[in-house]
Amino acid sequence: MIRGASIRSQRISRRATNSRRVPGLNLVSLMDIFTILVFFLMVNSAQVEVLPNAKAMTLPDSVSTEKPSEHILLTLSREDLQINGRVVMRLDEAANSSGAIIEPLKTVLLTTPLQAVEGGTPGQVSRGEVNIMADKDTPFQLIRRVMATCTDANFSRISLAVITQSPGASE
Structure with a gap:
């Protein structure tokens, strides 16, 4: 901080310094979301029941x-x-x-x-x-x-x- 500067100018300089930093990406939360999505898709894909389809037939x-x-x-x-x-x-x-x-x-x-x-x-x-x-x-x-x-x-x-x-x- 600059000595002798006002509180307002110190706050402006702090914000400028903080805005140049790149925020980190929290991969743990992202991995949790994808894990839940994969389990959801695996469970729901096993519930599909399909009747055999006759090629020479058109169902209503x-x-x-x-x-x-x-x-x-x-x-x-x-x-x-x-x-x-x-x-x-x-x-x-x-x-x-x-x-x-x-x-x-x-x-x-x-x-x-x-x-x-x-x-x-x-x-x-x-x-x-x-x-x-x-x-x-x-x-x-x-x-x-x-x-x-x-x-x-x-x-x-x-x-x-x-x-x-x-x-x-x-x-």
Whole structure:
């Protein structure tokens, strides 16, 4: 400090000296932030569940927020009706069959073992859940018949696979 200088001039000179110093960067806090970010991304990336995608199929869009679960996958492609990748019958045969229930499909679905219903009454059983993945051009009448067949085969929960679209998005 300069002797004999006023307090104000001393403060101005101190500020000028301090402003020339480069402040240090606290890397410990920055490393903590990145560590938390890496753990967050690792935990959340493991929660993604994806149904197998059929190349010859276009799923409808939806604003549904429920994630698919891994259960029986019933696929209605443009040519075949499949359960877990195994062809059950041709789609045109299913569409042309009579009645509300598709019997060849029901026969295959009945091979799934019965299990207790969660939250149900004691002794109540079902075959569990089934995910239906259908091309968006598949007639709804056929999808309705497939769903009726699943219900008749004692499946307690039926889900339709869709492509999730954000609520405000438009085509």
